[in-house]
Amino acid sequence: MLDARILRNEPERVRESQRKRGESPEAVDEFLALDTRRRELLAEVESLKAKRNSVSQEVAKLKKAGQEAEQLIVEMRDVGDRIKQLDDDLRAVEDTLNYVLLTIPNIPHESVPVGESEDDNVEVKKWKEVPDFAFEPKPHWEIAETLGILDFEAGGKVTGSRFVFYKGLGARLERALINFMLDIHTGEHGYTEILPPFIVNRASMTGTGNLPKFEEDAFKLMNSDYFLVPTAEVPVTNLHRDEIMQNSDLPRYYVAFTPCFRSEAGAAGRDTRGLIRMHQFNKVEMVKFTHPEHSYEEWMKLVNNAETILERLELPYRVLDMCTADLGFGPAKKYDVEVWMPGTDQYREISSCSNFEDFQARRANIRFRRDPQAKPEFVHTINGSGLAVGRTVAAILENYQQEDGSVAVPEALVPYMGGVKVIRHS
RNA sequence: GGAGUGAUGGCCGAGUAGGUCGAAGGCGCUCGCCUGCUAAGCGAGUAUACGGUGUAAAGCCGUAUCGAGGGUUCGAAUCCCUCUCACUCCGCCA
Numbered sequence: 389m390l391d392a393r394i395l396r397n398e399p400e401r402v403r404e405s406q407r408k409r410g411e412s413p414e415a416v417d418e419f420l421a422l423d424t425r426r427r428e429l430l431a432e433v434e435s436l437k438a439k440r441n442s443v444s445q446e447v448a449k450l451k452k453a454g455q456e457a458e459q460l461i462v463e464m465r466d467v468g469d470r471i472k473q474l475d476d477d478l479r480a481v482e483d484t485l486n487y488v489l490l491t492i493p494n495i496p497h498e499s500v501p502v503g504e505s506e507d508d509n510v511e512v513k514k515w516k517e518v519p520d521f522a523f524e525p526k527p528h529w530e531i532a533e534t535l536g537i538l539d540f541e542a543g544g545k546v547t548g549s550r551f552v553f554y555k556g557l558g559a560r561l562e563r564a565l566i567n568f569m570l571d572i573h574t575g576e577h578g579y580t581e582i583l584p585p586f587i588v589n590r591a592s593m594t595g596t597g598n599l600p601k602f603e604e605d606a607f608k609l610m611n612s613d614y615f616l617v618p619t620a621e622v623p624v625t626n627l628h629r630d631e632i633m634q635n636s637d638l639p640r641y642y643v644a645f646t647p648c649f650r651s652e653a654g655a656a657g658r659d660t661r662g663l664i665r666m667h668q669f670n671k672v673e674m675v676k677f678t679h680p681e682h683s684y685e686e687w688m689k690l691v692n693n694a695e696t697i698l699e700r701l702e703l704p705y706r707v708l709d710m711c712t713a714d715l716g717f718g719p720a721k722k723y724d725v726e727v728w729m730p731g732t733d734q735y736r737e738i739s740s741c742s743n744f745e746d747f748q749a750r751r752a753n754i755r756f757r758r759d760p761q762a763k764p765e766f767v768h769t770i771n772g773s774g775l776a777v778g779r780t781v782a783a784i785l786e787n788y789q790q791e792d793g794s795v796a797v798p799e800a801l802v803p804y805m806g807g808v809k810v811i812r813h814s
Numbered sequence: 815g816g817a818g819u820g821a822u823g824g825c826c827g828a829g830u831a832g833g834u835c836g837a838a839g840g841c842g843c844u845c846g847c848c849u850g851c852u853a854a855g856c857g858a859g860u861a862u863a864c865g866g867u868g869u870a871a872a873g874c875c876g877u878a879u880c881g882a883g884g885g886u887u888c889g890a891a892u893c894c895c896u897c898u899c900a901c902u903c904c905g906c907c908a
Contacts, residue, residue: 430865434877441877444889448833457888464888632824760824760843761860 389489389751395419405495408502408712415492422485429481433474440467490594491601494747496712497721503711509724510711515695516704518728519787527731528785529662532558534793535813538663549660550652550667557811561784561797562670564804565777566645569672569697573774577693579643579674584623586646587614592626595752597718597744604653607667616649620673621771625748628677632764633756639678639686643774646671663778664736670777676770677754680746683768684721687743691723694739694774700800703783704728706735720745723772727779731786738779741772 395402399420403413443464450457501510532538537558543551554562573579590613593599598606598618607616617623624644633640648671659665674693678686691707698705710722719742726735746766749755755764788796794812797805 427865430877434865437878438876440888445834447888451833461888468888761845764862 389747390492390495391746391750392419392423392489394495395489395492396423402492402495406492408496409493409715410504410713411493415488419485419488419492422481422488426478426481426485429474429478433471433478436467436471436474440464440471443467487600490751493715493717494720494744496715497743497745499709500715500721501709501711503713506711506714508711509714510709511706512709512723513707514704515699515706516702516728518704519730521730523791525730525786525789527662528729528782530731531785531789531793531795535795535811537561537811540661548667550665552663552666556814557805557808558781560805560808561781561801561811562777564801565780566670566672568700568801568804569774569777570643570645572697572700573643573672573674573693577641577643577674577696579641582620582624582627582642582644584617584620584627584644584646586617586623586649588617588622588626589613590615592622592629592752595626595629596622596748597751598622601717605651607649607651617646618650619648619671620644620646621675624673624675625754625769625771626752628754628767629752631754633677633754633767635756635758637677638756638767639676639682642675644673644675646673663782666778669779672774672777674772674774677767678770679756680765680768683743683745683770686768687721687741687770690770690772690774691725691741694725694741694772697775697780698725698727698738701780701784701798702800703780703787703798705738716742718742718744718747720747725773725775727783729783729786730789736779736783737776738783739773739775742770744769744771 390402395416399416402416406413406415443460447457447460447464450460501508503509529538529540533540535558537555539553539555542553543549546553570581574581587609590599593606593615598615606618609615623646624642627642628640647668649668652665652667655665663669674690676686676690695705695707705725705727708724708726710716710719710724715722722740722742724737725739725741727738728734729736745768748769749766754767754769756767757764784798784801785795788798790796790810794810797809797811802809
């Protein structure tokens with residue numbers, strides 16, 4: 389959520405941000421109108437309350453002195469009714485105002501390229517040449533099916549489309565990757581491992597920006613206000629919701645493995661085959677809480693932490709600077725890391741690393757004090773996949789496939805696979 | 815699931831025949847004094863948000879906040895209702 393002061397004092401800056409994102413600039417004027425209305429109501433109701441308070445004290449004095457106060461009491465009865473009515477009006481205005489505020493996206497960092505679609509994202513890095521195959525590389529779902537390590541049909545039967553069973557060494561590979569990633573981030577990059585709840589409440593979803601605007605993307609549990617986590621970012625960021633951290637608490641690095649659940653509303657027909665777009669997938673997520681003045685360097689380090697995993701696995705990737713049209717709701721700046729997928733001859737997103745600045749911190753009320761006496765300030769939050777595990781499995785299957793249909797295990801992963809060097813049909 | 819107890823400021827903890835309670839006291843913290851150093855001791859100060867005023871900061875005025883929401887009342891931390899969370903006992907269970 390944006391600082392209301394920015395909307396009041398620099399409305400044109402926000403309108404401009406909205407235009408660059410392809411969003412409506414009118415939201416700003418809607419906010420301003422409601423904000424003015426709120427102030428009018430507030431002034432009126434507060435002066436009435438001031439009156440009521442002072443008269444009530446007078447009543448107390450009169451009664452203590454054993455005097456009659458009936459006239460004042462009758463008078464205040466009307467004032468009380470008026471206050472009640474104005475409070476109702478005020479609440480209605482504030483609810484709407486708050487909703488508008490919660491649905492305005494973050495202002496992009498000045499370095500974000502302006503663009504109209506994902507085609508305007510800017511490549512900032514490319515690592516490793518894409519491999520040349522002496523044979524026609526297959527997509528991972530074909531490889532996996534032949535090897536008998538993924539069963540999409542069973543997923544469809546037992547649950548529905550976009551669910552999958554991992555079997556045998558397939559399941560082992562997924563688990564190996566989770567451990568591999570967690571070990572590197574905790575052991576080499578200084579992150580603290582978290583295993584959070586996989587179900588969160590509405591306040592948490594609102595804190596990270598997944599609500600109220602994107603409720604249709606989430607799986608909601610019936611008869612409750614609980615949601616399946618769409619990413620570990622939600623529970624881990626909300627770990628410090630409504631807290632005031634000490635200066636020495638920052639920066640804080642967390643890494644968490646969780647399954648992620650997404651309804652994929654609006655993605656019908658896209659990526660229907662393979663592991664790319666599942667309703668449930670595993671992800672190792674990095675989350676940082678930092679001082680405002682250090683968030684961009686911390687963000688860059690986090691991007692590098694994600695890249696490290698791909699480099700250890702020898703998987704070719706590129707990094708994209710996301711343009712205003714593709715930035716997403718909360719981030720002020722976002723780099724996507726895309727891994728090479730030979731089976732379909734394209735790069736696919738495998739990590740998304742964002743600096744939210746104080747956007748989430750303001751929503752979730754996550755603050756810190758520089759000094760014991762200082763006023764609390766909002767922290768900056770940063771997060772990124774490190775990495776999406778299912779897509780990593782897909783990338784390994786495609787990049788390490790061999791002509792006989794087997795798949796070599798990346799060297800770094802062999803210890804995690806119990807010494808298995810090649811996945812063959814069993 | 816059944817029965818019960820509780821939720822107060824950074825922390826602990828008073829405060830119920832409703833009125834001067836933003837809230838005693840303690841701890842912690844900040845500043846000062848004292849002191850070879852440290853510790854102890856002494857003094858002062860220590861919530862947040864919003865609105866108004868102010869060039870700005872400070873200050874001043876006002877409103878709200880004693881788990882959340884609603885109700886009763888001229889007036890609620892104190893009374894009533896609903897909800898959430900925590901703890902205790904019983905039952906059930908991985």
